[in-house]
Amino acid sequence: MSRPERRRRRYGVALRAPAIMVLEDGRTFRGESFGAEGETFGEAVFSTGMTGYQETLTDPSYHRQVVIMTAPHVGNTGVNDEDMESKKIWVAGYVVRDPARVPSSWRSRRTLDDELREQGVVGISGVDTRALTRHLREAGAMRVGISTTTLDPEELLAKVKDAAEMAGSELADEVTTSEAYVVPAQGEKRFTVAALDLGIKEMTPERMAERGIEVHVLPATSTIDDVRAVNPDGLFYSNGPGDPAATTHQIELLQEALGEGIPYFGICFGNQLFGRALGFGTYKLKYGHRGINQPVQDRTTGKVEVTAHNHGFAVDAPLDRDTETPYGTASVSHINLNDDCVEGLELKKEGKLKGFSVQYHPEAAAGPHDAAYLFDRFVNLLEGSI
Structure with missing residues (x-):
């Protein structure tokens, strides 16, 4: 049993669906679904902000990008109705290490997990985002896929290589x-x-x-x-x-x-x-x-x-x-x-x-x-x- 599974059983939280993340060069990370279940593709990029995740998610500049949060704990303050920078979440996918179980802010109206699910944004949690970020710093930004439906890395990798690249894209x-x-x-x-x-x-x-x-x-x-x-x-x-x-x-x-x-x-x-x-x-x-x-x-x-x-x-x-x-x-x-x-x-x-x-x-x-x-x-x- 994985550490996230043991932690969820200990606190009585329902288990999430297993998910995998495969980079264009074949590097694979396994974790759990965060947000909507399904499959998504985009350019893997990392954000070093310790806060401001709601503004990041709703920034149209992140269209067709899968955002990796380097801060280990994400979702602590939930989601409110005031900090949106546009009408919707634009990221193609979301990657976090330890999502908050319960948000703690008087401004919060719903959890980040619920907001991602409501808007159909596929994410993955339980990932070693430090190792992932170090890998991207060495290898560079590249295409990536996240899936809760295709759990075979080779099969998902083939789909990643068919996805559109950011270079040459007018968006x-x-x-x-x-x-x-x-x-x-x-x-x-x-x-x-x-x-x-x-x-x-x-x-x-x-x-x-x-x-x-x-x-x-x-x-x-x-x-x-x-x-x-x-x-x-x-x-x-x-x-x-x-x-x-x-x-x-x-x-x-x-x-x-x-x-x-x-x-x-x-x-x-x-x-x-x-x-x-x-x-x-x-x-x-x-x-x-x-x-x-x-x-x-x-x-x-x-x-x-x-x-x-x-x-x-x-x-x-x-x-x-x-x-x-x-x-x-x-x-x-x-x-x-x-x-x-x-x-x-x-x-x-x-x-x-x-x-x-x-x-x-x-x-x-x-x-x-x-x-x-x-x-x-x-x-x-x-x-x-x-």
């Missing part, structure tokens, strides 16, 4: 809003911004609204005419899933906007598309940055901040020099202090800031608030004061 159209909507400014309205929804988190337009910005959230398929119709003071590109190299429409839209002099701010996927619009390349990281404890330096101020990340691709731009583009002079504004990865870009013309972007999540949902100043910087950009 923004699968997570974007179907219709435009408006998040009104809080207090006095100061500016109007067109925000392209590539997988936006609900807290992002809220952060802008707090600063007097009326945010018109537009579908990812929007055209430059749709943007012009808003009569915006600025353009914003959100986070989102997929390979930026597989994206063309949103890059062309951004280039048109930059050509018209519309001030720009982008985060995460919006940073990668900004880079490509300026002529830089992008590449896939070995295992990406995911979690709420990533150290980044703002090279424009020298300040070091702890930031929230979720990205598997990065911009390939020179750290040691500026680059002339058709829209102005581009430079790297932020770097990751763990690996010197590009974490931000800025565009200037005749000494004035015209656009900027960061690779991480300044909306802090979940995560530290070190980067909230970036929304103030956007306001300054809209004012024309920087």
Whole structure:
């Protein structure tokens, strides 16, 4: 009898169905079902956050990814109705070591297990997530399958190898809003911004609204005419899933906007598309940055901040020099202090800031608030004061 089985019998908790997890390279982990029973496939990635699992699960950037939590205990605070970052859970699968038997929070409305099951998200528990994370750090992110129905590793491995890869996938159209909507400014309205929804988190337009910005959230398929119709003071590109190299429409839209002099701010996927619009390349990281404890330096101020990340691709731009583009002079504004990865870009013309972007999540949902100043910087950009 396994340790999880002994523990459940001891506490009188019903046994879960057996489950297996098979990575693309054949590495296999056995455990128990967590959430819905069935079968799922995606890219295996790990998140280093000790908290904020509800925001992680509902982040559209995790579409078609199987998320492994490095924190051993998950589900302690249950699920509430306030911390959702979108209308649903987006992860393709969920992997934890020790799920909480009973949530303990006055805000909890239901258990994480029940929420996963209700939304049909297949997961696995009882896995040595430390060993799994170490394996992914060495071998890199790869496709994976979780199943409670196919318990033969070789059979599941064959299905994993047939699953779609993240590289080359254009996914923004699968997570974007179907219709435009408006998040009104809080207090006095100061500016109007067109925000392209590539997988936006609900807290992002809220952060802008707090600063007097009326945010018109537009579908990812929007055209430059749709943007012009808003009569915006600025353009914003959100986070989102997929390979930026597989994206063309949103890059062309951004280039048109930059050509018209519309001030720009982008985060995460919006940073990668900004880079490509300026002529830089992008590449896939070995295992990406995911979690709420990533150290980044703002090279424009020298300040070091702890930031929230979720990205598997990065911009390939020179750290040691500026680059002339058709829209102005581009430079790297932020770097990751763990690996010197590009974490931000800025565009200037005749000494004035015209656009900027960061690779991480300044909306802090979940995560530290070190980067909230970036929304103030956007306001300054809209004012024309920087």
